[in-house]
Amino acid sequence: MPIFEKFRESWVRPALFFGNNPVSLAGGAVTSAAGVTMIGYWLMEFFGRSNANPYLGIIFFLILPALFILGLALIPVGIVLRRRALQKAGQIPTEFPKIDLNDRIFRHGLDIVLLATIVNLLVVAIASYRGAAYMDSPQFCGQSCHVMHPEYTAYRISAHSHVPCVECHIGSGASSYFAAKVNGTKQLIEVTFHPFAHLAPKIVPDYPTPIPSPVTSLRPAREICESCHTPAKFVGEKLLVESSFADDVQNTETQTVLVLHLGGEDSLSHLTGIHGVHLGHIEYIATDAGRTTIPWVERTNPDGTKTVFTASVLNGAMPRGERRVMDCIDCHNRAAHTFVSAEDAINRAMADGAINPDLPWIHKEGLALLKANYASQEEANAKIPAGLEAFYRASNPAVLSTRAALVKAAGQELVTLYSENVFPSMKVTWGTHPNNIGHIEYPGCFRCHDGDHSAKNGASITQDCAACHNLLAVDEAKPKVLSDIGMQ
Ligand code: HEC
Ligand code: HEC
Ligand code: HEC
Ligand code: HEC
Ligand code: HEC
Incomplete structure (x- = not known):
């Protein structure tokens, strides 16, 4: 028997025979419906009428392709079920209804199936690619769910608003891509079950609030x-000017001016300044999850020897x-997600007018x-402006009128x-995510540079103000x- 003939006799004919059942037919219908809808959406997008809403994205890029594949999977499931039922009833025909390739209708049917x-x-390939x-777009990562x-x-x-989330959050290579998607799926499950999590805490999957750092x-x-x-292109010195305003009637303004010795790698490959020192090899041990308590630090010196600095408590x-x-992350831990303190927020807004x-x-x-x-952003939206007006109405109505x-x-x-820094639904408030870049509001540099980390030879990690900056x-x-x- 030629191979095609054999294939037709033992595969195509039984498949057509058993495939004639509600489950397979429904599968076929689901698949075609999902397919047609997706093609329609892509055409719409192609002609520039797309919708930027990420929830729509979930439907067209995740749910519909899933339905499409589910439909495809239902077809063989139906076939197997019907076969089994007929087998039990002993009704499997010894010969399946004849396929006659001379039959025009049947030939056309085959063409259509093919x-x-x-x-x-094609649809599956494009759908999974899309x-x-x-799922890699900042829109999906950041907007699809309020968790982010x-x-x-x-x-x-x-400053990184044009850098896609995946540039920083997903490593290169297939394994980290896969790990990220697994993690993402876990998060989707947590988000889906969140509304029911309070019914059985710790049993129903739920996402943490706030999302933990590091x-x-x-x-x-x-x-x-x-x-x-x-x-090699890091700046040598950086001028910082910070304004702050006092809690008095005329909001007296004062300024702090400092030059940070940023350093970097100079043209002779010397490592200098703040960046240079730490671009060399430094290891540390943190004893808390937030990496704020660092009692042990080891520096590999340029000559290869090692110096261990330990906190006195050890x-x-x-x-x-x-x-x-x-x-970099040990200082720039808030590189793309800087939340400032309430003091900094208002001082900066007042400084720039x-x-x-x-x-x-x-x-x-x-x-x-x-x-x-405030219990929610909406409450803050209403109560903050109302509170300010009420203050002036009570203390100085002339301000309100003029x-x-x-x-x-x-x-x-x-x-x-408020909306840029506090997120009641995620339990993120002022100070939830400390910034390690300085030492005024959070320990930051002083996690190590606290004057209490010393080596056996008596040296210590410096707390000398001038090592890091000139206070002008x-x-x-x-x-x-x-x-x-000339700046004033
Ligand atoms: C895809 C490129 C890209 C990557 C990756 C990237 N950056 Fe940037 N970074 C930029 C650009 C562009 C700017 C903006 C420069 C400007 O506005 O002058 C910037 C600005 C900065 C600034 C100064 C502005 C600020 O927010 O204080 C810092 C600090 C910084 N980046 C640190 C980092 C750190 C740390 C990482 C790694 C976690 C990183 N960057 C990863 C492109 C990148
Ligand atoms: C320039 C690099 C960069 C980009 C771009 C970036 N992140 Fe991050 N992200 C970080 C760093 C660094 C941390 C803090 C890591 C640490 O403290 O260990 C972080 C932390 C987080 C955290 C943990 C919670 C927290 O606040 O610390 C979440 C969630 C997060 N990023 C989501 C996103 C999303 C969503 C996007 C895109 C919309 C994004 N990130 C883009 C660098 C980046
Ligand atoms: C020891 C802490 C520390 C480490 C480690 C560190 N930085 Fe910085 N970096 C700083 C400080 C402090 C500033 C100045 C902050 C400011 O402007 O308020 C800075 C500023 C910067 C800037 C902005 C420069 C400008 O012109 O404003 C960039 C970009 C930057 N760092 C990138 C990096 C990268 C990339 C790494 C990792 C290779 C890194 N830093 C490691 C402390 C650090
Ligand atoms: C994890 C610990 C750690 C943190 C956090 C840290 N440093 Fe350092 N720093 C070191 C060590 C270790 C040395 C080298 C000390 C030595 O060999 O004398 C050093 C050296 C320096 C030096 C050179 C001092 C000198 O005498 O020349 C400067 C400047 C400096 N750090 C600035 C900073 C700044 C700014 C920050 C915060 C943005 C910071 N460091 C955060 C561990 C740390
Ligand atoms: C290990 C390095 C380091 C040491 C030591 C250090 N500082 Fe700083 N300091 C910084 C950095 C980094 C910033 C900038 C933070 C930022 O970018 O906002 C800063 C900022 C400041 C500011 C300005 C804060 C603001 O935002 O208005 C003051 C004031 C200051 N330091 C005082 C001191 C004094 C006083 C000492 C000595 C007892 C000292 N610092 C020691 C790293 C250091």
Whole structure:
């Protein structure tokens, strides 16, 4: 028997015979329906009428392709079921209804099946490709579920708003891609079951609030960050000017001016300054999950010898905890997701004029309104501007009548500051995600540079202010140095 003949006799004919059952037919219908809908959507998108809503994306790139495949899977399931039922009843025909290739109708039927299969394959291929690409977009990562809302909000206003999430969060290579998708699926399940989680806490899967930091699965930071930032091009010195306003009626402004010795790798490959020192090899052990308590630090010196610095509490013992090679993330832990303190938020808004410093008491009142407790963003949206108006109405009604627009703008700006930093539904509030870059608001550099980490030879990790920066002015009104360099 020629091979095609054999195939037709023992496969095609039985398949057609058994395939004539409700389950397989329903499967075929689901598949074609999903396929047609997807093709329609792609055509629509092709002609530029797409919808940016990520929930729609979930339907068209995840749910419909899933239905499509489910339908395909139902066809063989139906065939097997019918075969089994007939077998039990002893009704399997010894010979299946004849297929006659001379029969025109049957030939056309075969053509159609063949064509449909090719189209189906194409659809699955494109759908899975599109699905994968879609799941990689910042839109999917950041917007699809409110769980990522805090990180997405901070990301959108960061210097990295044009860097896709996957650039930093998913390592290169198939295994990390796979790990990320598995993790993502776990998160989708947690999000799906979240509404029922309170019924049986710890049993029903649920996502953590807030999402914990640090991210232990992040790939080595130098690999990520140095794909864009070349250490040899780091700046030598960096001027920082910070304004702050007092809690008095005229919101007295003072400024701090400092020059940070950033350093980097110079043209002779010397490592200098803040960046340079830590680009060398430093390992540490952190004894808490947040990497804030660091009692043990080991530096590999340029000559290859090692110096171990330990906190006095250790008394020479080796601590237990996470051992890590220090990299960019240990200082720039909020690179793409900076949440600021309420003080910094209002000081910056007042310095750049978004909140007008001429409004009496605006610093004190604004700060109190920012730090108050609100059950939701909506509540804050209503209560912050109302609170500000109520304050002026009670204490200084003239402000409301003569500068209504300024008060309104200040109220709106406070709402914006709140919405960029506090997310009640995710239990993210002021200070939830500490920033390690300095030492004023969080331990930051002083986790190691606290003057209490010393080596056997008596050396210690420096706390000398001048090692890191020159303080040109600290909380001065109109610092002279700024006018000297033409900045005031
Ligand atoms: C420039 C690199 C970069 C980009 C781009 C980036 N992230 Fe991050 N992300 C980080 C770093 C660094 C951390 C903190 C890691 C740590 O502390 O260990 C982090 C932490 C997080 C966390 C953990 C919770 C937290 O706040 O620390 C989430 C969730 C997150 N990012 C989501 C996103 C999403 C969603 C996007 C895209 C919309 C994104 N990230 C884009 C670098 C990045
Ligand atoms: C895909 C490229 C890319 C990657 C990857 C990247 N950055 Fe950036 N980074 C940029 C760009 C672009 C800017 C903006 C420069 C500007 O606005 O002048 C920037 C700005 C910065 C700044 C200064 C602005 C700020 O937010 O303080 C820091 C610090 C920084 N990046 C650190 C990091 C760190 C740490 C990582 C690794 C976690 C990283 N970057 C990964 C492209 C990248
Ligand atoms: C020991 C802590 C530390 C480490 C480690 C570190 N940085 Fe920085 N970096 C700083 C500080 C401090 C600043 C200045 C912060 C500021 O502007 O407020 C800075 C600033 C920067 C800037 C902005 C420069 C500018 O012109 O504003 C970039 C970009 C940057 N770092 C990238 C990196 C990258 C990439 C790595 C890893 C290879 C890294 N840093 C490792 C402390 C560190
Ligand atoms: C994990 C611990 C750790 C953290 C966090 C850390 N450093 Fe360091 N730093 C070290 C070690 C170790 C040395 C080398 C000390 C030595 O060999 O004398 C060092 C050295 C330095 C030096 C050179 C000092 C000198 O005497 O020349 C500067 C500057 C510096 N760090 C700045 C910073 C800044 C700024 C931050 C925060 C943004 C920071 N460091 C955070 C461990 C740390
Ligand atoms: C290990 C390095 C390091 C040491 C030591 C250090 N600082 Fe700093 N300091 C920093 C960094 C980094 C910043 C910038 C943080 C930022 O980018 O906002 C800073 C910022 C500041 C600021 C400005 C804060 C603001 O935002 O207005 C003051 C004031 C300051 N330091 C005072 C001191 C004094 C006083 C000492 C000495 C007792 C000291 N620092 C020691 C690293 C250091």
